[in-house]
Amino acid sequence: MANLGTEQNPLLVAIVGSGPSGFYAAEALIKSEFEVNVDIIERLPSPYGLVRSGVAPDHPKLKTAINLYKKIADDPHFNLIANVTVGRDISIEDLRKTHHAVILTYGAETDRKLGVPGEDLKGSHTATEFVGWYNGHPDYRELEFDLSQDTAVIIGQGNVAADVSRILSKTVDELKHTDIAQHALDVLAESKLKEIHVIGRRGPAQAKFTPKELREFGELSDCNPIILEEDLQLNDESKKELEEKTNVTNRKVYDQFCEYSKRELDSSKSKKCFFRFLMGPQEIIGNNQIEKLILEKNELSGEPFKQSAKGTNETIEINTGILFRSIGYHGIPMPGVPFHESWGTIPNEKGRVTENDGAVVEQLYTGGWIKRGPSGIIGTNRACSVETVTNLLNDIEKLNTETKKHGAKEIYSKLDSKNVRHINFAEWSQIDTKEIEHGEPKGKPREKYTSIEEMLSVIK
C-alpha cells in the first residue's frame, strides 16, 4: 500500500470514548501533517463524557469547553459513532481489523471502595452515582437518595467531594437555572439536611480542593462553612509544606480555611457545612440503613510533602443517614485489552498499550484517565492525549498494512447486521437542540434527556 497518512491511504483511527481525552486525541490527529480519518465511538447517544455528566451544573463556564469540541467535530475528517458499546456491539478485535490504530479513552467509571464494614448498607453511596444522577446520566437516573436525613457525610476532600457537598449545601433557587436534571432538583427541593460533614484523611494543609472551589462555600445563600480552630493546628512538617514558595495552592486553601474558622456564624442560614481533617472511616453501622459512622482519628508521619495518615485508635462517631464516598475513581477493563487490576488503568508506555510485562501491543493506544489514572482536570487530558498521538504518529510506518482497511464503513455494516442503532454527530445535534429548547421555558440552559429511549425518539 501507499505510504500511510496520505490521501491515497489515509490513516484510520478508532477512538473509544468521546470525553475530553477522546476529543483532544481526535484534534491532535486531525491537525497533524498526515491525512487521518477519526471515528470516535461512544457508548451513549450523547458525546462529551464528564464535561456533560461530571462537571457540576453550577459551573456552566467549564462546560463551554464543549464549544471547542463542536469545532473539532465540524472537521470532515471527524466522525462520531454514538450509542455503540465497544466490547458488546463491536469488539476491539473488530476495530483492529477496520482501523490501523485504536485509542482507548473511555475513562474511569467506578469508584474506589473504602474497604470498611457496612460500606454496602442502604444510604451509602458513591460520589459517581450522585454526580451522574444530578447530571442526568442515563445510568443513574433511577437511583434514590434519601435527603430526609439531617446529616450527610462526604468522605474525601478533592474536587468531586467539593461538588457533591456544594450541591447538597445549595438551595433550589441557587440551582434551578442550571442544567441540573429535573428529578434531582425535585429531590433536593425536599432536602431536610442541616449538617454536611466533609472528611479528609490528612490535614488542612493537604486538602486537595482548589482555592476557587473552597471560596464558593463562603458565598452560599443558606449555608455556613465551618472549621474548628483547633483543627487548623499544624505539625512542623505541614508548616514546612506551606512555607515552600511554590506551594501556592495549599497555602491559599489553608488561608481560606483559617478565614472560615474566624467567621461569625450567620444564624439566618439554616445549614452548616463542616470541613474536618485527619480522620478516616473505620466502620459504618446500621441495621438495613446507615445510622452511624465511626471515624478513626489520624496523625501524619513522614517528610514534608510525603506525609501519610496513620490511625491513632482514638475514634469519634457521627450520626448520619446518608454517606457519599469520594476517594477517587477506578477504571474497568475492556475485553481484549491488557489491564492493571490494582491501578485500574491500561498498562502503557507514554500512550502505547503494553502487556503487564511491558511488551508493546501493536495498534493499541490509550489516553486520559484510563491511561494515567483519575487525576487532573479537563486540560490535563489535552497534554496527555497529545503525548499519545505523538507516539502513535511516530509508529505510522509500522501501522501500514498490505490490504486496504475500510474504517467506519465496515463498522456500520457490522452494526447494521446486528441491528445496533448508531448515532452520528448531526443526529446528536438534533437531541442537543431539543434539550436546549426544553430548558428555555424554565430558564435553564438545557433540560437533559435522561433516558436513551427519549434521546433516540427525538431524532428525525
Place this chain on the structure above:
Amino acid sequence: MTTIVTDNCKGCRFTDCVSVCPVACFHYDDEMLYIDPDVCIDCSACLPECPVQAIYELDDLPEDKEHWIEINAEKAAELPVIEEQIEPLPGAEERKAELGL
C-alpha cells in the same frame, strides 16, 4: 471572572501553561503570553503549571496588577494563538532565579 497572565511571564515565557489549556486561549508575542478572557473557561489548569507564578485568578489578583486585565484582553485580540509548548525565552531560567523561584 477570568484568568490573567501578569508581568512575571515577561522575559520567561515558559509556556508550560499552554499544553494543559483545554480551549487554546493563550496568545503570544516576543515577550510573554496573554489569555483571551472570552475563550478562557476559568478551569485554572494553567495556574500550577507556571514556574514563575505569573498567572492569577481574578479573585486573587493583587491590586497593583489589575491593569493586566485590560492588557490581556487587548493583546489576546490582536496576537496569534499558541497551542503547543515552545522553548522558553533565552535568559528565562536566570529571570526565574531573580524572582526567587
